[in-house]
Amino acid sequence: MKFQIPIGPQHPALKEPISLRMTVEGEVIRDADIRLGYNHRGLEKLAEEKTWIQNIYLTERICGICSHSHTSCYVQGVEKLMELAPPKRGMYIRYLVSELERIHSHLLWLGVAGHEAGFDSFFMYTWRDREVVMDLLELISGNRVHYAMNTIGGVRRDIDEGQKAKILEGIVTLRKRSEYYFHIGANEPSFVGRLAGVGRLTKEQAVSLCAVGPTARASGITRDVRKDDPYAVYDELDFEVGTADSCDVLGRVVVRVKELLESYKICEQILWKLPPGDIVVKAPRKAKPNEAVARYEAPRGENIHYIKSNGSDKPERLKVRAPTLANYPATVEMLKNGFIADIPLIFAAIDPCICCAERTVSLVNIQSGEETVVRLSELRQKAIERHRNAPPKRNAVWPF
Amino acid sequence: MTDAELTENIKQALGAKALEVTNPDRRRVFVRIAPADLLTVATLLRDRLDCRHLSTISGVDKGETFEILYHFSSPAANINLRTEIPKAAPRIESITPVIPGAVLYERELQDMFGMVVEHIPDARPLVLPDDWPAGNHPLRKDWKFERPQEIIPGGKS
Numbered sequence: 001m002k003f004q005i006p007i008g009p010q011h012p013a014l015k016e017p018i019s020l021r022m023t024v025e026g027e028v029i030r031d032a033d034i035r036l037g038y039n040h041r042g043l044e045k046l047a048e049e050k051t052w053i054q055n056i057y058l059t060e061r062i063c064g065i066c067s068h069s070h071t072s073c074y075v076q077g078v079e080k081l082m083e084l085a086p087p088k089r090g091m092y093i094r095y096l097v098s099e100l101e102r103i104h105s106h107l108l109w110l111g112v113a114g115h116e117a118g119f120d121s122f123f124m125y126t127w128r129d130r131e132v133v134m135d136l137l138e139l140i141s142g143n144r145v146h147y148a149m150n151t152i153g154g155v156r157r158d159i160d161e162g163q164k165a166k167i168l169e170g171i172v173t174l175r176k177r178s179e180y181y182f183h184i185g186a187n188e189p190s191f192v193g194r195l196a197g198v199g200r201l202t203k204e205q206a207v208s209l210c211a212v213g214p215t216a217r218a219s220g221i222t223r224d225v226r227k228d229d230p231y232a233v234y235d236e237l238d239f240e241v242g243t244a245d246s247c248d249v250l251g252r253v254v255v256r257v258k259e260l261l262e263s264y265k266i267c268e269q270i271l272w273k274l275p276p277g278d279i280v281v282k283a284p285r286k287a288k289p290n291e292a293v294a295r296y297e298a299p300r301g302e303n304i305h306y307i308k309s310n311g312s313d314k315p316e317r318l319k320v321r322a323p324t325l326a327n328y329p330a331t332v333e334m335l336k337n338g339f340i341a342d343i344p345l346i347f348a349a350i351d352p353c354i355c356c357a358e359r360t361v362s363l364v365n366i367q368s369g370e371e372t373v374v375r376l377s378e379l380r381q382k383a384i385e386r387h388r389n390a391p392p393k394r395n396a397v398w399p400f
Numbered sequence: 401m402t403d404a405e406l407t408e409n410i411k412q413a414l415g416a417k418a419l420e421v422t423n424p425d426r427r428r429v430f431v432r433i434a435p436a437d438l439l440t441v442a443t444l445l446r447d448r449l450d451c452r453h454l455s456t457i458s459g460v461d462k463g464e465t466f467e468i469l470y471h472f473s474s475p476a477a478n479i480n481l482r483t484e485i486p487k488a489a490p491r492i493e494s495i496t497p498v499i500p501g502a503v504l505y506e507r508e509l510q511d512m513f514g515m516v517v518e519h520i521p522d523a524r525p526l527v528l529p530d531d532w533p534a535g536n537h538p539l540r541k542d543w544k545f546e547r548p549q550e551i552i553p554g555g556k557s
Contacts, residue, residue, distance in 0.1 A: 036504075037527035044512075045538050045545070080425060210454050210501030223453065228475055229427050293428055293471060293478055295455070304471060306458040321456035321505075329501050 002030070005340070009038045020347075024340060032335040034328050047318040052078055052152060052287065055315065059305075060146050062320065065108065068101045069298035070305075070320070071150040076231060077294030077307040078152050081287045090154030090279040091232045096167075096270045097140060097149050099263045103174065104133045105299035106256045106263075109348075113253055114185075116345045117194045118384035122185055129177050136170045139163055154280030164271055175264045182257050195250035199334040199346035202247055211330040212323050213301020214259065215350050217243045218251035225297040237269050249349045286313045298323050300350070324350065341383035401476045403427065410479070413448045417441055427477040435483045435492055442470070442481070442498040450474045454495070457505040459513045461541045466490055466513055490515040512539040 002025050009019035017038035023031040043062065047055050059070040072094060079086060107130040114122030134144050140159055141147035149155045159167075185191055201211065206219035216223055224241040226234045242258025244251035287309040296303045301323030310316040327350045334346050401409075403423050410431060411421055417440065420432040433441050445451040451472040460467040462484070470481040485492055492509075494517045495502045506517045507526035514537035517523070525532070537543060 037525070037529065040527040042538060042545075207452050208500045210499065223475075228473070229478060292425070293480060295473075295478060302455060302473075304455045306456075306469060306471065308460060317458070317460050319456065319458035325504060326456075326501070328504060 001025070007343070009035065020343075022335065022340070022343070027339045027341070029335050029338050029340065029343075032332045034332060036325075036328075044318055044320060047315060049314065051313045052283075052285075052315070055318065056150060056152070057148070059318075059320070060148065060150075062322065064145055065105050066101060066298045066300065066303075067146050068097050068149065069296055069303050070322070072098060073294045073296035073298075073303050073305045074307070074318070075150045075152055076296065077292040077305050078283075078287070080292040080294065081290045081307060081309050082152065082284055084153045084281055084283060086154045086232075086281055087278040088233075088275045089158075089277045092270050092274050093140075093155045093157075093159060093279060094150060095233050096159075096267060097137070097147055097155075099266045099270070100133055100137050100140075100167075101147075102263050102299045103260060103267075104130055104137065106260050107133065107178075109256060109299075110253065110260075112348050113195075113249070113345070114191075116348050116380065116383075117191060118380070119185075119188070119191045119194075122181065122191070125177075125181050129174060129181075132170050132174055136167050139166060151280060152283035154278070156280070158279050159274075164274070168268065168271055171264050171267050175261070178257075178260055178264075185253075192250065195253060195345070196246070196248060198249045198342050199338060199349055200247050201330055201334050205333050206247075206330060209329040209333065210326055211301075212326045213298070214252050214255045215301065215327050215330060217241065217255045219247045220245045223302075225295045225302050229295050231294075231296065233270070236273070237266055239266050239269075249345055252349045286311065289316075300324055301326060339386070341379070341386045344380055344383065403429070403477070406477055409449060410445075413444050414441055417444075428480070429477055430480045430482055432482045435485050438470075438481070438483060438493055438495065439498060442472075442495055445472060445474075445479065445481075446498055449479070450476075451479055452499075454499045454502050454505070457495075457502065457509060459509050459515065459539065461487075461513065461539065463487075463541070466515060468492060468509070468515075470495065485515070491518060492516070493518050494520040496521055511537070513537050514540065 002023055005022040005024055007020040007022070009017045019035040019038065021033045022029050043058065047058060050058060056071050056075060059074040060067045062070045107126045111123040111126040111130070114120065114126065137147060138144050140163060141149050141157060149157060201215070201219050203219045203221060206216050206221055211219070220243055222241050222243050227241050239262045242255050242262060244254045289309055289311045291308045294305045294307065303323055304321045306319040307315055308317040331347065331350055335343065338346060403426065407421055407423050407429060410429060411418055414431070417433055417437045418431050419434065422430045424430065451474045453473045455471040455473055458469040458471065465484045465486055467482060467484050472479045472481065490513070492515055494506055496506070503520065503522055504526060506520050507522065507524070509515050510517055510523065511525050511528045
C-alpha cells in the first residue's frame with residue numbers, strides 16, 4: 001500500500017518554508033516531490049527599483065545565516081561593473097568575515113546533524129563553540145547576524161591590533177576544541193553507523209543534477225569556487241578543497257569538518273598577511289551599461305549573481321541563485337529508497353535552514369483518506385528508536 | 401588554460417554556431433548563439449569543454465525581445481551562453497535532455513517571464529502561488545505591482 005506524506009509548508013519559526021510530498025511504501029520512500037514559493041519575496045523585481053547602495057542591504061536579507069555571502073557576491077559584481085579596484089586591506093577583511101561566517105554556519109550544521117542523529121551532546125558542544133565565533137563576528141562588525149560589513153569598493157569597518165589578537169586567540173580555542181570533538185565523533189560507532197549509507201547520491205547523479213557545495217564534494221566532485229574561480233584574495237591563500245567519496249550523510253559531515261579546519265587555516269593566514277592601508281575606495285553613484293557574473297563559495301555551495309546595469313543608479317537586472325535551490329533536484333534523489341525515519345537527517349544534510357525548527361508531518365492514508373499528525377520530535381524519536389534496534393553497521397568507519 | 405586559449409577552443413568546438421565570443425573579464429566568456437542551436441551547443445560544451453555544471457539560467461527583458469543566459473561552468477572558466485527570443489513568441493527548447501538539473505531554473509523562467517519552455521519534463525509553476533492570475537509575469541518590465549484595494553467586510557469603524 002502506498003502512502004503520500006506531506007511535510008510542510010508552513011511553520012512560524014521557519015526561515016524557509018517548503019512543501020515536500022513523499023510517496024512511501026511501508027517505511028520506504030519511493031518518490032518525493034518538492035514545492036517551493038511559499039516565501040517568494042519578489043526580491044529580484046524589488047532590486048530593480050533600488051539604488052546600487054540600497055541593494056547591498058536588500059541582498060543582505062536574502063538569508064539569515066549566510067548574509068555576508070550574498071552581499072559579497074553582489075558587491076563583487078558591482079565592483080566589476082564600475083571597474084573599481086578595492087584596496088587590499090578591505091578585501092582581506094571582507095574575506096576574513098566570509099571565513100568566520102563559514103565557521104559559524106558549519107558549526108551550526110554539525111550541531112544539527114548530531115541532533116538529528118540522536119547525539120545531543122555533540123549538538124550542545126558544537127553550539128557552545130559556535131558562540132566563540134559569533135562573539136568574534138560581533139567584535140568585528142557589531143552584529144551577530146547581519147554584519148553589514150560590505151560596501152561597494154571595500155568594507156565599512158577596519159580591525160585594529162587588539163581585535164586581531166582576539167580573533168587569533170579565538171581561532172586557537174576553536175581549533176583545539178573542534179579537533180577534540182571530531183575525535184570523539186569519529187570514534188563513536190553508533191554515531192558513525194547512523195550516518196553511513198544514508199541519503200546516497202552517486203557522483204554521476206551529483207554531476208548531472210548540478211549539485212553544489214558540500215553536497216557535491218561529498219560525492220567526490222572537487223568543485224569549489226574558491227579554487228576554480230579564485231576571487232579577490234583566494235589565489236594568495238594556501239588551502240585545500242575537502243572531499244569525500246562515500247556519497248552519503250557521513251561524507252557530508254566529513255567534508256564540513258575538513259572545511260572547518262581549512263577555514264581556521266585561512267583565517268590565520270588572512271590575519272598574518274593583513275596589509276596596511278585603506279579599506280575602501282569611493283564608488284560612483286551610477287554604473288555605465290555593462291554586465292557581470294559574480295560567483296562566490298557560500299557555506300552551502302556556489303552562489304551566483306548576474307548583474308546588468310543600464311547607465312542609471314539602479315540595476316537593470318539582478319539575478320540571484322542561492323545554493324540551496326541548486327541542491328533540491330539532488331535531494332529528491334537522496335530521499336528515494338530511503339526510510340521515513342531518515343527524512344530529517346537527509347534533509348538536514350543539504351543544510352537548507354529548515355530542519356532546525358520543529359516541523360509537523362501528517363500521514364495520509366490514501367485509501368481511507370484518514371489523516372494522522374506526527375510532530376517532527378516524534379519522528380525523530382522514531383528514528384532514534386529504529387536505529388537503536390537496528391543491527392550495528394560494524395564496517396562503518398570515519399574515513400580519516 | 402589561459403582565457404585566449406579557451407576562447408580559441410570554444411570557437412573551434414562551436415564553429416559557425418558561435419555568433420560572437422567575448423571575454424570581458426578573467427575566466428568569464430560570453431557566447432552568443434541562435435535559439436535553434438541551443439541543444440547542439442550545450443551538448444558540444446558538455447562533451448568537448450567539460451561544461452557539465454549549469455549554475456543557473458537568467459532571463460532579461462529587453463523590450464522587444466527576451467535575452468536568456470545559461471551560466472555554465474567548467475573547471476577552467478565560467479561560460480555564459482546568450483540567446484534572444486522574440487517577446488511576441490517566447491518559445492525556447494528545454495535544455496534538460498543535456499543538463500537534467502536545469503528543470504527548476506526553466507520552471508522559474510516560465511513563471512517570471514511567461515516564456516514557454518518546450519518539452520520541459522515538469523511544467524508546474526515553481527514560485528508563484530496557485531491562485532496567481534494568469535498572464536501576470538512579474539519580471540517583465542511592463543509588469544507593475546499594484547496593491548489591490550483593501551475591502552474590510554462591514555467597512556471601517
